Amino acid sequence: MSDEAYARLQDAIISGELPPGERLRDYDLAERLGTSKTPIRHALDRLADHGLVEMQRNRYTRVAPIDLERVRNAVDLFGDIWIGSLRHEKAVIEADDLAHLTALADEVVEAARVRDVAGFGIALRSLATAFARIEGNGARAAAIERLDPQIRRFAQHARDAFDAEAVSACVEALRVALIERDVVETRSVLVTLFDDVLSGMIDRAEERGLVRSDPE
Structure with missing residues (x-):
């Protein structure tokens, strides 16, 4: 219960x-x-x-109020955890794993295309968690699950700062890198997604006053 x-x-x-x-x-x-x-x-x-x-x-x-600094830290850590999974991914990934990851990436791309912020957050978490599970690292998967609600709540409250075009481009590039088993490019795309695109969303939300750091 x-x-x-x-x-x-x-x-x-x-x-x-x-x-x-x-x-x-x-x-x-x-x-x-x-x-x-x-x-x-x-x-x-x-x-x-x-x-x-x-x-x-x-x-x-x-x-709790939405603490933008806490959200920034969550986004940074989420990205670091995901990128950490790549170190062992190439050695253990199988054809069915690749098909699963590609299908999950398609869901992220589609959610971004139609500006489904909630669906995007869920799909992104599923994709990141799949990487950790393929690696066999339960600690990474648990950490992603722990960080995810903080990030998704922010995204829901700052929908107008969501850059669907930039997100779609990043995830489409990620999908291609996965298919080509290009670990270096996959890492590069993830760095761009987290350090530039998602961090930029937080900055825009703060500049536009879309999210209050404290409740009324």
């Missing part, structure tokens, strides 16, 4: 249904999700650990 409560609350926070600063009360959430308070408390603890919820004991629990 706590896993289900966690997933549903995480989705509500990422989508903005529960906005930054929203007070979260155990009994209200339990009634809303049709469960007891114990799973809710476990879920809130996990969300706090992932930076989506702030908990002040004996004071309040609320949806």
Whole structure:
């Protein structure tokens, strides 16, 4: 039950249904999700650990504000983890792995093409996680899952800063590099995606005031 409560609350926070600063009360959430308070408390603890919820004991629990510096750090670390998977990828990748990665890359490209920000975030996480799993590195996969909600929540709140053309170009280049098994080019594309394209999105969101660092 706590896993289900966690997933549903995480989705509500990422989508903005529960906005930054929203007070979260155990009994209200339990009634809303049709469960007891114990799973809710476990879920809130996990969300706090992932930076989506702030908990002040004996004071309040609320949806955490979007901290752009924290988002930048999450994007940087996400990219570093993904790029780290490439060191061992060429030696272990099989034909069926390549087909799977290419199909996932197609999903990322399509989501970017139609400006489906939510779908893009989910597809990008799936692609990065697939790299880690092919490498056989569970720690990398777990780290990606941990960073993903912070990044996707930002993207949902800063949709107007999303550069679909630049993202599509990067992921299409990544797809080609995968097919050609070009590890050097794959790394280069990922560096561009994370250091330039996604970081630029954060900068534009900040410049345009699309995301508040603190709730009202």
